[in-house]
Amino acid sequence: FIDLARAYCSSKITGTSGQSVIGTHTSHSFGHSQSPRQERRLREVKDNPPYDKGAFRIEINFPAEYPFKPPKITFKTKIYHPNIDEKGQVCLPVISAENWKPATKTDQVIQSLIALVNDPQPEHPLRADLAEEYSKDRKKFCKNAEEFTKKYGEKRPVD
Structure with missing residues (x-):
């Protein structure tokens, strides 16, 4: 999950690698002897509307060519x-x-993801309509994002 209010994420990790992943309490390395699917929680403490009304499930898929891809x-x-x-x-x-x-660590990717979610980049949109709304009427964007999060977001994890 990514609970963007506190940027609390629990991601489903698919694949295997020697990459270090930050767990809820400890670091953990994935190796070939382990199951390719693992659940991990990652935590950063922050309160950032408009996404603080829910949590978001993400999947991180590591290709067979990882870390080269x-x-x-x-x-x-x-x-x-x-x-x-x-x-x-x-x-x-x-x-x-x-x-x-290839030297990029998983925690760097997740920190970049959290930064992107908390600070959208409308100059590189996948949804031009939302980028335009964000650029032209930030208050409206935040209201719509908050309502959308209340409707579709998952329940925030409890510590």
Whole structure:
């Protein structure tokens, strides 16, 4: 989940790698001896409207060629955001094919995702209508995003 009020995320990790993933209380490395599907919670404390009324499930898929190819992030919970489309695909520069570097750590990707969600980049939209609304009428965008989050967001995890 990504609870953007506190930027609390629990992501479904698919695939295997030697990449370190920050868990709820400890760091954990995935190796080939482990199950390819793992659940992990990541936590950053913040209160950021308009997404503080719900949590968002994300999936991070590590391809077989990882770390030489970037992971793919998909929002499984609908979100009202100019950089995330209706299918949950994310426009995140750090994981684009052009910008990806094998040394990039999973926590850097997640921090970039949290930063993008909290600070949309309307100049690189996947949803032009929301980018225009965000640019021209921020108050309306925030109201619509908050209502959308209340309607479609998942219940926020409790500590």
